[in-house]
Amino acid sequence: MKHYLDFEKPIADLDVQISELMATPDFDKNEGLQASRKRLSDRVDKQLKEIYKKLTPWQKCQVARHPDRPHYKDYVNALFTECTLLAGDRNFSDDQAVLGYLARFDDRPVIVIGQEKGHDTKSRLVHNFGMARPEGYRKAIRLMEMADKFKMPIITVVDTPGAYPGLGAEERGQSEAIARTIEKSFEIGVPVISIIIGEGGSGGAVALATADRNLMLENAIYSVISPEGCASILWKNAEMMGSAANALKLTANDMKKFGVVDKVVSEPIGGAHRDPQQMYKSLRTALRSTLKEIGQKRPDTLRRDRIEKFKNMGNLEEKKPSKRRVKIL
Amino acid sequence: MNWISNYVRPKLKSMLDRKDVPDNLWTTCGSCGVMINHRTMIRSMNVCPDCDHHMTISPRQRFDTLFDDRIYKLLEIESPKEDPLSFRDTKKYTDRLRSSQKVTEEKDAMLVAEGNIGKLKTIVAAQDFEFMAGSMGMYVGNAILAACERCLKIKAPLVLFATAGGARMQEGILSLMQMPRSTVGIKQLADAGLPYIVVLTNPTTGGVTASYAMLGDIHIAEPKALIGFAGPRVIEQTIKEKLPEGFQRSEYLLEKGMLDMVVHRKNMRETIMVLTRLLMKKPPAIRGEITFEKNSDQKQSSQTD
Ligand SMILES: [Zn+2]
Numbered sequence A: 001m002k003h004y005l006d007f008e009k010p011i012a013d014l015d016v017q018i019s020e021l022m023a024t025p026d027f028d029k030n031e032g033l034q035a036s037r038k039r040l041s042d043r044v045d046k047q048l049k050e051i052y053k054k055l056t057p058w059q060k061c062q063v064a065r066h067p068d069r070p071h072y073k074d075y076v077n078a079l080f081t082e083c084t085l086l087a088g089d090r091n092f093s094d095d096q097a098v099l100g101y102l103a104r105f106d107d108r109p110v111i112v113i114g115q116e117k118g119h120d121t122k123s124r125l126v127h128n129f130g131m132a133r134p135e136g137y138r139k140a141i142r143l144m145e146m147a148d149k150f151k152m153p154i155i156t157v158v159d160t161p162g163a164y165p166g167l168g169a170e171e172r173g174q175s176e177a178i179a180r181t182i183e184k185s186f187e188i189g190v191p192v193i194s195i196i197i198g199e200g201g202s203g204g205a206v207a208l209a210t211a212d213r214n215l216m217l218e219n220a221i222y223s224v225i226s227p228e229g230c231a232s233i234l235w236k237n238a239e240m241m242g243s244a245a246n247a248l249k250l251t252a253n254d255m256k257k258f259g260v261v262d263k264v265v266s267e268p269i270g271g272a273h274r275d276p277q278q279m280y281k282s283l284r285t286a287l288r289s290t291l292k293e294i295g296q297k298r299p300d301t302l303r304r305d306r307i308e309k310f311k312n313m314g315n316l317e318e319k320k321p322s323k324r325r326v327k328i329l
Numbered sequence B: 001m002n003w004i005s006n007y008v009r010p011k012l013k014s015m016l017d018r019k020d021v022p023d024n025l026w027t028t029c030g031s032c033g034v035m036i037n038h039r040t041m042i043r044s045m046n047v048c049p050d051c052d053h054h055m056t057i058s059p060r061q062r063f064d065t066l067f068d069d070r071i072y073k074l075l076e077i078e079s080p081k082e083d084p085l086s087f088r089d090t091k092k093y094t095d096r097l098r099s100s101q102k103v104t105e106e107k108d109a110m111l112v113a114e115g116n117i118g119k120l121k122t123i124v125a126a127q128d129f130e131f132m133a134g135s136m137g138m139y140v141g142n143a144i145l146a147a148c149e150r151c152l153k154i155k156a157p158l159v160l161f162a163t164a165g166g167a168r169m170q171e172g173i174l175s176l177m178q179m180p181r182s183t184v185g186i187k188q189l190a191d192a193g194l195p196y197i198v199v200l201t202n203p204t205t206g207g208v209t210a211s212y213a214m215l216g217d218i219h220i221a222e223p224k225a226l227i228g229f230a231g232p233r234v235i236e237q238t239i240k241e242k243l244p245e246g247f248q249r250s251e252y253l254l255e256k257g258m259l260d261m262v263v264h265r266k267n268m269r270e271t272i273m274v275l276t277r278l279l280m281k282k283p284p285a286i287r288g289e290i291t292f293e294k295n296s297d298q299k300q301s302s303q304t305d
Helices: A006-023 A031-053 A057-064 A072-079 A121-126 A134-149 A167-171 A174-185 A202-206 A227-234 A238-248 A252-258 A276-294 A299-311 B038-043 B059-066 B093-104 B138-154 B169-176 B178-191 B232-239 B250-255 B265-279 B295-304
Strands: A081-086 A098-105 A108-115 A154-160 A192-201 A213-217 A221-223 A263-265 B004-008 B026-028 B035-037 B072-075 B110-117 B120-127 B158-164 B196-205 B218-221
Touching (some): A057 A192, A057 A221, A057 A238, A072 A098, A072 A108, A072 A192, A072 A276, A098 A276, A108 A134, A134 A174, A154 A202, A174 B178, A192 A202, A192 A276, A202 B169, A202 B178, A213 A276, A221 A252, A221 B169, A227 A238, A227 B169, A252 A263, A252 B169, A263 A276, A299 B178, B026 B038, B035 B038, B059 B110, B059 B158, B059 B265, B072 B138, B110 B138, B110 B265, B120 B138, B138 B158, B138 B178, B169 B178, B178 B196, B196 B265, B218 B250
Parallel strands (some): A154 A192, A192 A213, A192 A221, A213 A263, B120 B158, B158 B196, B196 B218
Antiparallel strands (some): B004 B072, B072 B110
């Protein structure tokens, strides 16, 4: 069953008409029906383009959390081959909110680490809605070390409302686990590419986004707090999430402006969920060119540049031309 | 040397010496409700004499309790671009900044000082809970990086007193970026083999605990401080249960293995002195030569009582 967000509702009727047309027994032979279908599809595209062109930040949050949107595992299956799931933190348990794979991208073996939200009630419960516990982050650390050992690039995929705020998670050191993941990200000498595919929720997200290159899908969001959380704290009213989403500047374009994200990957008309195949194709291209750019860099160079990148993060002033000392002979 | 913004003479900053502070200034203990005279408050380092409740203490007061003869210099912190998001909720962020600056008379939520603790040159950074709940934004990130750089330059240990509700929402994603950014500074200390001691004070939660506050070589906490990633209310809403007594408090974290020790504020100076000297491979501090107990307090009490 397809899900429609409030502002996608005008499309729902057209989608129904299209599927009814296509269900007609002689649709394949009837050129008239096919022409009608084409007209309807064009109308859908046109309307979606209109709608998506002027999405508000809050609407983008809804798209980022769209239940039909491709999730981490969909991207893993579409972008990589020989995907082999690696489980466990070797200490306490296997956190299903963070999944790690040894896989191949084009010809190159890579480690893929990401957050899986699940696509229906059952899988959402299994994956805890993409909210990791400390074991998830400790599994990530283990796999980062392994990637470093075998000189494999790391690709992280971020999609989480945030780290899990639970009793056990606190007891077992949620904050320490996140802090150590960030720290580990600065130690490894292999390329790290991070992709925010949906929700980049706070500390739980940044733990997997301390990367050499940060990519972000057009309708994804990245924020220090959810708009609802921000609204309830600052506006004392969770219903003000629209205003909070505006104020927080959490869209992919904002991230590009702040220098937090290096590349925004365009989504198909109407968002990734309208045409996942097209989405995979664009992301594959973006990933390929990013890996080409940094994939051969030396460990020391990678570490040094990564440290510089995050040290200078938020320096919004115009970059002053570096003072070159001219040696006078 | 322009990193020295001011030079604080002994006791000059102390409230005791300020003639304009009235005698009848009282504070109510947030835990037992007893009324405490401000002079007693200063002498007890903002710890309730009746119930030992550790109350909020400003960075400058904190420095007074730590450095030899209360002598220290403040490091100059570079101010970042103000209000990068032009953030406005029910109030403008710039207005919130102004009012916090007025109340605390500080620029932002962290101060960094350099001085001797037991004759050992030490850098101390302290977060200011009175300044927008100590929240971590670009300025706090700058302060941590400045503290680390100074440590590297003079080969000194870093002691950081953390307290914050978390990241500063009004700086949006840039506040979140202070998590990796501060980690870079701490990482550089580690690479240089310099000690980093974290003291977690009430409360320390959110992005602050999930970055520099949990990366210490040694983790100390003041008694009964609330320390955690998620706030207790959020957890209760999530698990729909009441949390056990003492959950996320220092003693609980000690039991769960997240801390090395819980230290009373009156013993903090001595503890830090011993730890930094050991970690820096210096001979032990000599009693008599270095003030161990709060001698200065005793002097003051004779003056004020
Ligand atoms: Zn009390």
